[in-house]
Structures are given as structure tokens and as C-alpha cells.
Amino acid sequence: MRTLAEWLTLQESVHPKSIDMELTRVTAVARALGIAEPAFPVVTVGGTNGKGSTVAHLAALLGALGASTGMFTSPHFIRYNERIRVNGEEVADRELIAAFERIETARGATTLTFFEYNTLAALLIFAQRAVDVAVLEVGLGGRLDATNLVAADVAVVASVGFDHRDWLGDTLELIGAEKAGIFRPGKPAVLGTPDMPASVFATIGALGARALIAERDFTWRVSGERWDYDGLGVSLRALPPPALAGAIQYRNAATAIAALEALGADAAPRAAVRRLTKRLARPDERAVGAALHAVRLPGRFQVVPGEVEWILDIAHNQPAAEVLARQLRERALPRARHRGRGPGRTFAVIGVLADKDAAAIAAALSAVIDHWIVCALPPPRGGSAAQLAQRLERPAGEMTLADSVAAGCERARAAARPGDRVVVCGSVYTVGPALQWLRIY
Numbered sequence: 001m002r003t004l005a006e007w008l009t010l011q012e013s014v015h016p017k018s019i020d021m022e023l024t025r026v027t028a029v030a031r032a033l034g035i036a037e038p039a040f041p042v043v044t045v046g047g048t049n050g051k052g053s054t055v056a057h058l059a060a061l062l063g064a065l066g067a068s069t070g071m072f073t074s075p076h077f078i079r080y081n082e083r084i085r086v087n088g089e090e091v092a093d094r095e096l097i098a099a100f101e102r103i104e105t106a107r108g109a110t111t112l113t114f115f116e117y118n119t120l121a122a123l124l125i126f127a128q129r130a131v132d133v134a135v136l137e138v139g140l141g142g143r144l145d146a147t148n149l150v151a152a153d154v155a156v157v158a159s160v161g162f163d164h165r166d167w168l169g170d171t172l173e174l175i176g177a178e179k180a181g182i183f184r185p186g187k188p189a190v191l192g193t194p195d196m197p198a199s200v201f202a203t204i205g206a207l208g209a210r211a212l213i214a215e216r217d218f219t220w221r222v223s224g225e226r227w228d229y230d231g232l233g234v235s236l237r238a239l240p241p242p243a244l245a246g247a248i249q250y251r252n253a254a255t256a257i258a259a260l261e262a263l264g265a266d267a268a269p270r271a272a273v274r275r276l277t278k279r280l281a282r283p284d285e286r287a288v289g290a291a292l293h294a295v296r297l298p299g300r301f302q303v304v305p306g307e308v309e310w311i312l313d314i315a316h317n318q319p320a321a322e323v324l325a326r327q328l329r330e331r332a333l334p335r336a337r338h339r340g341r342g343p344g345r346t347f348a349v350i351g352v353l354a355d356k357d358a359a360a361i362a363a364a365l366s367a368v369i370d371h372w373i374v375c376a377l378p379p380p381r382g383g384s385a386a387q388l389a390q391r392l393e394r395p396a397g398e399m400t401l402a403d404s405v406a407a408g409c410e411r412a413r414a415a416a417r418p419g420d421r422v423v424v425c426g427s428v429y430t431v432g433p434a435l436q437w438l439r440i441y
Contacts, residue, residue, distance in 0.1 A: 004093045007100045008080060008114075015111040021144040026116040030149050032106040035123040040070075040131050042150050043259055044182045046138035047158030048175070049320045050192055050252050053244055054158050055137045056297040057256035062133050063087060064291035065260075065279045070126035070134040072147070074118065077298060077432035077441060084122045086129050099124040115139050119146040132276060133263070141168050143181020154262045155182040155209075158192035158255060160200065161319030166355065176200040183209040188262035192255040218258040220250055229254055229288075232261045236285050242292050246301040246327040253292060257283065298441055299431040301327050307418040312434055315425040316356055321364035324425060328368040333421060344419035349408040350392070351375040351430035354383045358391035361426060369423070371415070372399045375408040377429050405433035 002010070012018070030036040043058060045051045055073060062069040069087060076082040081090040099121040103112070112120070119139075126134045136147040142157070160176045168175045176197030183189040189209040191200070194216060204211045212218065218231040227250055229236040236257070242249040264281025279287070301324065304310040311331075315324040333344045348369045352358040362372070372394055376385040385401035392399070400415075402408035405424075412422040424434040435441035 002097065002100075004080065004096055007097060011100075011112070011114045011117045015113045015116075018113060019115075019140065020113050021141065023144060023146070023149055025110050025112060026119065026146045027149045029103065029107045029110055029112065029116075030120060030123065032108075033102060033120065033124060035120070035127055036149060038123060038127060038134065038150060040126065040134055041153040041263060042134045042136060043154045043156065043263060044136045044138060044147055044150070044152035045156040045158065045259075046142040046145075046179050046182050047156070047192065048161035048163050048179070048317065049323065050158030050248070050255075051137055051156075053249060053252040053297055053300055054156060054192065054256050054259075055135050056244070056295050057242070057249075057253045057291070058259055059085075059088070059135050060291040060295040061256055061260050061283065061288065062135070062280075064287045064294065065276060065283060067132040067276050067280070068129070070122065070129065070131040072119070072122040072126075072134070073137040074115065074139050075428050077428060077435055083118060084125055086125070086131060091125055095125055095128075096121055113146075116146045119149070123150070138179075138182060141175075141178040141181070143178050145182075148182050151184050152182055152187065153266055154188045154190065154259050155184065156190040156192065156255060156259050157182070157196070157200065158252065159319065160196055161317065162357070162360075163317040163319070172197045173199045177203060180204065183207055185209060188212055188259070188266055190255060190259045190262060192251060212258055212262055214251065214255060214258070218254060218261075220254040222247075222250055229257055231258050232265070234261055234282055236283070236288055239285060240289050240292055243295050244297055244300055245303050245331075246323075247330060248323055248327070257288065298435060299428065303331075304438060304440060308413070308416040309421040310424065310438065311421060312424045312431045314428050314431055315361065315365075316352070316427050318357060318360035318364055321361040321425070324423075325365050325368050328423065333419065344417070344421060345370040347371050347373060347412045347416055347420065347422045349373045349375060349402075349405065349412050349422060349424045349430070349434065350388075350426040351377045351382070351405055351408070352388055352391070352426040353377060353381045353429065354387075355381060356427070358388060358426075359393045362392040362394055365423075365425070366394070370398075373402055373408045373411050373415075374399050375402045375405045375430060377405075377427065382429065405430050406437045409434055409437045
């Protein structure tokens, strides 16, 4: 019997391409496995940024309302098991191995990509666990992503920005059309912002999906330490702030609540959630407050307090870097404790994959970073620190090179003084090793 590590190695070699944007193969295997039309309702969440936070909020909300919930996300920081969770807990190696064995038998001569195996395993495990609801995070794009083999009962697009241009197109209109491909006729299409390309609204109209738009169909107001939500049929007052840091999380939390309301109203005929329909459609302040308090998501403006504050945020594209810069400005630096020093400095420990726009990321962050510690990332998608330094297009005097993320963290720790902060950003492949180095994950 193969170990989990052996299965993952195998899956990287089965299909000739690591990414193959089409649904024919994975859908055929899903049908052979009997999981192409799940018994449980599905919420699919896509978007350039904000989808991970929205998924985390939605899963926490469902759990607080008593729903058994499957959550599928990608990529992982450290353990592959992070990608598939049931009721917040990572699935065990043995469950993954059993799922892979079934997939291998069912696929026959059909080849699958690494992510397609992953998606099928998640759907198999959710079916075996008989979850009430599954929440699926889109991997890349939407229309041709493996998660889209399932017709979502509710689909969410959190935002649309420039990323993955090689796969999704060079314009926001093209990217928006790909993201909107997860919507279904007659089903709720939840938009986390009204600032969407015209192609998103055109897709909703062509499909006859039901648009639910932030700031129009659901709104929120922040007042001090509390906030209010007004949605499709629910008004919630004096909610606690989301546990995830940053003002953007109010938007993500509100989007998740709207998706929850839409699910409760739309999925009533489903036997799997019939007993929960009223609670899903009309959540109360107590349940929502508990969910907001409980939600956890590593690497999204994750603050590690101390004399030197560490902040970890994936921020792997320009829109995400712009949000990170805004959050850093909102979170004022403490005054340095050394006599004669003003406000502390901000160091960036940054690693960016070779297929990402490193210059745009650096430009978005340049006003809030005093010094860059530039880290090498491993192949095949990474590169040397020297190569990344050229791509960042920052003055040489502002940069220090490190041959790994761990080495970059060591350099940051040595350079920082009480009152300074260190921001780790640029990729999940940067934040993951930093979490391990900090020994907090």
C-alpha cells in the first residue's frame, strides 16, 4: 500500500501537464465515482482575492449553526491534509489514501492533474462523511476549474483583479468571465463587491442567475468595536469584529453571511439541510458572533505580537498587495522603545513565484516597507534571491538577499529592534516556511 507521500508523488506525474484547464476528464471520473451530483448542497467560492477568508467565515458560520461542513481549500502551507477539512478538522492520511485508491480504480486510462485528484478526493470524503454542506474554494479561475464539475447551489465571487494572466486572459473582462463561470441558471450569484467587470454581470444575465451584490442587496456598517449587517431577510446588530485582522474582513464576513442566507433560502428541498433551513436562512447574532470569534485562517494578515511584531500575509498579486498596504497603514507602528528613535521600521521578508508580477507587488507595498529581505523560493516555480531582486525593481540599497525563507526570517530577526515589525509576504510558499520558523503552525 502506498503512503500519502507516495500517492502525491505519483499524482504529479500521471498527467503530462501540471495545469490543464478543462473539465471533461475530471467530470468523467467523478461520474464513475458517483460524486458528480452530490447529495449535499455546495457553495463554491471564487475570486482573485478574498475567497479564502470568505470560505473560512462561511465554514465557521455553518459550524456555529450546527451544520456538518466539508471545506476544500488550496494550496496548503505545510501538510496536504490542510486542503480537506470536515467540521474544521483536517482529514487523516488513511482517508486520503482510501479516496485515492478509489479514484485510481475509477479513472482507468483517464489521466488527472494533481489538483483534479485533490478535488475528487474532497468530494469523495465529504460524501463518505455525509456532510450537510460542502464549501469549495476555486483553485484557478472558475469556469474550467475542477471544482466547477459540481453545479453550485450558491456561488460567490469575492473580487476580480489581475492574476494568472497566462491562463485567464490579459484584461479584467476576460478574467471576470472566467471567474463568473461558476454561476448557475436560477441560482444565487453572490458578489463581494459591486466593482466587477461588465463581463461578470453579463454572465449572470445570460445564465439567469440571481445576483446578490454587496452594498446593494446586503450591507454592513462598522461602529467602533461592533458592526451591523443588513441582508436578504436578516438584520444583525452589534456583532463582534471578525477574528481575522484588517478592515477588509468585514466585507468578507458580510459576503459569507449573505451566501449563508442564500443557501438557507435556496437549498430547502435538500434533505441534507432540511433540518437546518430556518437557521441557515435566518442566523441570529449569537451564532454569527460565535462564528466570527471562532474563524481562523493562517497567512491572511496574521499578527504575531511581540516587541517586534510579525505580520504574515500571502499577498501574491497586485490587488492583494494593495490591500495589505492599506492594512499596514491602518495598523500604526508603535513608537520605538529606544531613546531618540521615532516610529519603528517595517521589514519585508518577501518571496514571489517566477510567474507572478513581483514588480507590481513591490510597487503596491513600497510606501509601507523600509527594507526588503528578498528570499529564494524552490523550483520549479521559484528562483534565486538575486533573480527576484531584479524583478522587484527596488533600489539595491533597500534590499538584502537570503537563500531561503528561513534565512530571511533569521536576517529580519537580527535586524529588527523593539518597535519594528516584520511583514512576511509574496506567496503561500513564503508564509508556510515562515510559520514553521516561527513555530506557530
